[in-house]
Amino acid sequence: ANAAQSGEGLSSLVHYLVKPHEKHSLIDKEPNNDYSAHLLAFEWAARRQVMKAYERLLSLTSRGLSGEEAWNENAVELNRAARLHTRLYIAQKFYDSVHTVVDAGCRAVLEDLLHLHLNYELIDMAYYLLEDGYLSSQQLDHMKEDMYRLLVKLRPNAVSLVDSWDYSDRELRSVLGRKDGHVYEHLYKWAQDSQLNRTQVLPSFEKYLKPMMKE
């Protein structure tokens, strides 16, 4: 923030702090399957929060607080800035990685997942986008509708998307998550291994429960 305000050069990790940007999102005006305006919204939220946290830090020190005191008074805002920066980084890496996938079938479903991710995360952080009018409530509704559309579109691929992680039943160690789907028979079989089932009558019955019933 300091370097950005002083016009110094910034590394690619934080270049978005000085990147020219629109005042309002174009999220509902994107051509089909182009979610670049979504990524710009992540940048907007991160940039705004970083600069706001920075300005608040300066304001606290100008009121006579020491650097450490001002930092502590501003820590929640600073953490929010760090989170938004990181969520931007994750979104960018997801976006870049999906666009390198060659197999058309995989790429198509990964794009659906990516678009779901971008909508879901931006809806989750909408506060930062609505606050200064960067995003309108209509655009927020547009993202919600797009998210619901993507849920329906992804639904038939749901099981195959988890199958693709290729976990064996041994690795997963989950009766509920068995690859063959035969959950209920195995749930009963698993319960039979319980130590409490080694005898029909537990010692606690003779020791405590039976005397209680006779009291």
Next chain:
Amino acid sequence: HPDMAEERRKATFDTDEMAAVIWGSKKYMMRRREITKKVEEHPELHDPYSQAFMTREEGVENAARKATTMIRMLDELGVDPLQFEDVFHLTNEVIGIAGHPLALHAVMFIPTLQAQCSDEQQHWIDLAYNRRIIGTYAQTEMGHGTNLKKLETTATYDPKTQEFVLHSPTRTSMKWWPGNLGKSSNHAVVVANLVINGENYGPHNFIVQLRDLETHQPMKGITVGDIGPKLAYNDTDNGFLSFDHYRIPRLNMLMKHARVAPDGSYTRPPHAKVGYSAMVYVRTHMITHQAMFAAYALTTAVRYSAVRRQGEIKPGCGEVKILDYQTQQHRLLPQLARAYAFMFTGRAVKSVHARVDKDVAKGKVDEMAELHYILSGLKAVVTHLTGEAIEQARMSCGGHGYSKASNIFEIYGVAIGGCTYEGENMVMLQQLAKYLMRA
């Protein structure tokens, strides 16, 4: 199962192709399957019964049995111990995620020695690599976690004997939490404040023998033991450790970067962050591991949601799969998207780490700090969101998700351990914030 078969018929993509995308290549996907098959063929690598029914002692013993059997069988299994990814997958198959006595030896002890030993200290790497010694990494103290500056353990140099005297001056200075420190390890890389002629040079790494190699009894001047049961990861003996004026030779300070000469003169490391290499290494791998934890829980939740039927959407049409409810889709699919996002991000950051690591070895440390900061943010955000994802997966399984039969309890417990180990998340965010304010 007809419901699962129906689900698999509906897919619009090839799951083998996708597995190759997830695991980096078709070759490695096949390799994973080979390892899975070999483990299946060897009953001595299996659990005698579900880990969920084991007491802690049974779990620790079972993990030790499987870990040592697995190591002895590496040749037979055709697994090269130098192939990190193969060993990682083999370990997940055989041991699972609740830990084992050599867990920290492989992921913290050896990488730290590799990153911090000078040329004349390479024998430590050989000893560790050949498992002649068992080690861990002991940094955190009972009263001091992430804040390295406030560690209390001291290593005071005595030029007369050319030794460091390790000492724990207070109860809060006791090392507390390091995995495998309590009962398994006989050596540890210990982080202590270097003191020469009364001057404190800050935290440095020292290799310290904790237990006799024959009897496994603690060395004189060492107090060591297990800290007790935890939320999860109970097959690992997280430990406590304190020193009572315990002496180690000068060359037991890891001197690749900072050095202390026999006369006590000190040479600074080229960059303040090089001592953090072990942490940076672990955080790099944590991102993909967290993606895997989320994917474990979501695999269970999505599959179960495809066979569990409840309620009717259209009267008379029969009970529907719970995965057909919008709320269930909204609960699971965005979390699944996150698991994929974290996996891709983890892979991207691993490749940055590999490049930076090579640069650091050549003395070029420019990108190390930037990597350290973004990993701090990633570690905090990803562990937190993974915890959320696993909890959503658990609840989406209804009551059965609460049963240990789902194994989600262990996945959750192990994954959210990541919110506090390797740096508590609030502190991690503050570290990234510092960088952002400067930028």
